Amino acid sequence: MAAIRANWKGYLKIGELSCPVALYTGASTSERVSFHTINRATGHRVRREFIDAETGDLVERDEQVKGFEVDKDSYVMVEPEEVAKAIPESNKILAVGAFIASNDIDTLYFDKPYYLAPAGPVENEAFAVIREAMRAGNVAALAHAVLFRRYRGLMIRAHGLGMVAHTLSFDYEIRSARDVFGGIPARKIQPEMLKLARHIIETKRGTFDPAAFDDRYEAAIAELVKAKLEGRSVRRKKAPATAKVVDLMEALRASAGVKTRAKPAAKRSAAHQRKAG
Template sequence: MAPRANWKGFLKVGELVCPVALYTAASTSERISLHMLNRATKHRLRREYVDSQTGKPVERDEQVKGYEIGADEYLMLEPEEVASAVPQSDKTLAISDFIACSDIDSVYFDKPYYLAPSDKHATEAFVLLREGMRANKVAALAQTVLFRRVRSVLIRAYDAGLIATTLNFDYEVRSAKEAFDEVPEIRIKGEMLDLAKHIIGTKKGKFNPSEYDDRYETALSELVKAKMEGRPVEARKERPAAKVVDLMQALRESAGAEKKKASSTRAKAKKAPAATKRKAG
């Protein structure tokens, strides 16, 4: 069964227009969903909006959005006023620029979607654009209205189609300076840097998503299964606390061991010819 499209419209670059559809590429819908219950009745609970001052429930038609302008002071916005701020959509994903795939920092990446032709007659135009991007090793920047907001989208060739990643706006991405402000400048060089390169070299590999497990989801699934089958639930064994290691001290000790090993190897290499000579005589 074909997946349900999240959005349908037109991919446009210059005079080339192609009907396309967006499909969710990453979803949390497969995760186990838990609900809140009344312990006594086992009935499911429902959320209810209550007035923060009176404590009384507020009916849906009496609920309205508001913007806080001061302590307990709000500017009321009627539904039609909020709706007027939603941009008009022409269902067009208009490409403005082609850029190098590495030009955008991944911190701006928001959510990925698969982008595919929505009409079999559009396949040729779609493939033409995909292969042109792949051959030139570029990505496309586009804008459209998605889910009531104007969104910037990065489009890249991906497998037999394209992948469209919505981008965070500049104001949404926090400056790294606050996080790294207290990290001092330390220059690492010489043997310490060589050792770091060696350690990294021994751990080189490739990303295989199937090798990484969601341990919480797996444990939760086992818990639900055990309770459904009436089996006793085993208490989780606490992991021993990780030993705190002074990284620099460990590197120094490792560097010393490596240096000592290298010196020993060189010394043995020097002695070897003399021993061979004596044996021959």
């Protein structure tokens, strides 16, 4: 197996204590099925080209420049060297500013996961001391660094013999929940409905097992490619039927395994009773 290359190397710094560390990608999409775009007529791959929207001319790479739109069809052009000057230089320091409870950050702010490991000898004592102190206190470190030409915040926590770091989204990048939830009306929930829903949750309580999550899209695409190579056809799988909920209470009772109460018989009208007599 080829050695995993670090995405970034620097120093984890807490006050006057520091140790060399390396950051490795924690999640990879390299195993996903990927497609190329092919010319149906020739079977050859096609390439992407940039075309001037007004003239229709091909624009070569060395003629392309970044542009910030300030008005319709009006741009401020920014050269690559200007972008490089504006971005802060990396000082290769992962500076810890504070320690917080491990569950203090809303997962909404989590961006990408990374593994953080000693960059020096495996027996790096300072790294082990920091890691075990964080584990004993059940705390995570809030740190910042210039990573991949951007200033980023990170949450770092102990994980096995190493640490896990999540880059964090900035507050301005997170949409306000009010924009989505603002139109949802407040409702008073019937006690029996809430009791049944809680019972359903309790009966389905489990633990998180990432291996139990199947990527059905990848499996379906892999099967499609295999079938085409073997000259087979793949039949479309039927979508599971979705029952229309007519009575929420009855649906809750059925899901909880509670027998449906029999509806009381309607009283016969007085006229009907006289006729029967």
